[in-house]
Amino acid sequence: MPDLPDPTQIAIPLFIGAILFELWFVRKRNRLAYDPQDTLTSLMLGLGSTVSGLLTGGFFLAAAFWIYQYRIFDIGFVWWAWPVAFVLDDLAYYWKHRLGHRMRWMWAAHIIHHSSQHYNLSTALRQTWTGFLTPGFLISIPLFLLGFHPLLVAFCGGINLIYQFWIHTEAIDKMPRWFEAVMNTPSHHRVHHATNPRYLDSNYAGVLIIWDKMFGSFVPETDEEEIRYGIIKQLGSFNVLWAAFHEWIGIAQDMWHAPDWKARLNYLIRPPGWTHDNSRLTSDSIKARWRAEREQGGQGSSKSVSPPVIEPAE
């Protein structure tokens, strides 16, 4: 068994260097690309995520090894296992990420990554503190059962995360057409981080954008409107703890006030914004109303189409 390094550790100097380079690049082109408080919050959230990984990663590695005992094939570290595991892990990432947006339980852990209204390389480091509380790990189990070694899968996952770092930027417009067709790029991922109704719930890819095209969640970036980043109900706070835990608190409050157990369960497994009394907007309802307003002539139709604003989802 090879002694595999943690690729994300090795990449830390690269992350720092890239942030400094982006800062230098945008300092005269777009002075609003960075903000000190936002940068501090992003980087502290990244640090917190590392601590969380330290405390819980061992458990998941042990669980993966336990499942690996029951593997169907003995693939080991043969050369072709690396690219195959990488692609399958990327597919697992796609579904994990998609559920991370469509199931509030998993959104509670992932929302931290979307909590900045800015979009720069420091935003990439806003990573989950609470992923271990979600069922996301279950999606990777088939890889271990197939016979891919847990360390090999972990290594591929690390490379996947490193790849995703550089796509969190507005400094790069579009990559060559062939690259945009296959790979996740800054353009595709800007769409993913957008709160514009036309872009909600799209482009979940990690490395390969083909999964979005295959499973119907791909939306290309358009010049028709400026992208706005963040979440539907912007935090308006740089409190690191609030950014990390606010959605969990929201779920707990909603479950506490829910009328019955069915509603309590739905607050966990339904999409963000779902309520038992339809008092909030979900991404689906936002998109539907946006399309309706657009068909009826856009902004001027607020009186004829829009009821008073409903509290948006967290």
Place this chain on the structure above:
Amino acid sequence: MHPVHYTNNYMTSQLWILLGSLLVILAVTALVRFLRMGEVALQGRDDAIHWADINIPFFHGSDALVAEDGQAALVSDAEGQVVLVKRHGAKFAARLIDHSVKAERIGPGGGGGEWRIDSGDKHFGAVSLRLDHAGAQKLLTMV
């Protein structure tokens, strides 16, 4: 290597990386501040309406009251709903406020004084607006 042994080595090295990372975080933040990145202010009524509209789904602002320093605003729509806009980093965040919210004069700044408006959201917080005399009069008709 045994998985438990692997995990122990991994955690020790991570602790050193954490300490170094903390120092780097502070240095990068200081650099962003030194470069004076992210300094922003509302450019007037239309800008405030724009930020209210993009923050609150399906809100279409029609009038706005902007603080003298451009760091906050109140925006109203044709139905009488009011949105409180405040600077958040290099962007602006907003909350729809209900009519139980009261504006409180907290100081003499500007011709019309400095006013404090609570968003009703503990983490979003209260927002202060320094207004001229006409602005202060307008404020009292909005909240």
